[in-house]
Amino acid sequence: MKDGDIDYSKYERHELEEALERINADLYPRNHANLRSAYQALVGKQPPPPNVPRLRPEPAQFEDEPPPVPKYDEHGRYVPNHIPAGERLSLVALSLLLLTYGSYGVWTNDLYLPARRGGIHLNDSSAWAMLGAFACAFLCMLVLVADHYDRRNNELNYWRASRVVGGLGWSCFVLSLILWIFQRFHQ
Structure with a gap:
């Protein structure tokens, strides 16, 4: 399964909240954006910020400069880098x-x-x-x-x-x- 393949539109509110607490937005940015959009569509407001610490360390945690992670907006569209x-x-x-x-x-x-x-x-x-x-x-x-x-x-x-x-x-x-x-x- 690839990042962005999960369809969150059929999830119930408690399932969406549980997924929001457990998802690693850095590793799965498209799924995270889709999950936030599904939550907002169901509840009508922005999802709460995650309050559960990460269950596993990020893979690039021990490198001197971690590789960049692509950024996506709330609709799952890619957001390019910006340098002033x-x-x-x-x-x-x-x-x-x-x-x-x-x-x-x-x-x-x-x-x-x-x-x-x-x-x-x-x-x-x-x-x-x-x-x-x-x-x-x-x-x-x-x-x-x-x-x-x-x-x-x-x-x-x-x-x-x-x-x-x-x-x-x-x-x-x-x-x-x-x-x-x-x-x-x-x-």
Whole structure:
């Protein structure tokens, strides 16, 4: 059985209330929306908020960033993500600035990374690896903006792409520091 397959129109009030207390809205958003609509149609008012704690933990509870769950309105229609215009603009500007700074550092063969106690200058292969990390950060920020403009139900695909590109970026970052250490001590 898939999410959204249950027909709640034939349920009685006590059955609907019991289902409302037990349903996991994050795992079954369409069934939850259908259940709320059936309750409102039968009783004539919004259903009461759930007062029973979840009987089982959510599957993504122990991850650092849980995958997104699609949102649906009370009629079961998909609601796309919305990112405010100011946030979108700042993400695009920051990503372009980061990529430009990294490109300039590679072009001059001196990519400076500031730190609390001076910072480091990356040259040659370590600068190129850091540019790869900057490019991945650029792509991660653009994936967030692209998700806003895409009206289809595919947040999970954008989340996966962001995780893969982010992991690649962190790998490039670590590789850059390893190359810098290797270059510094083997000259």
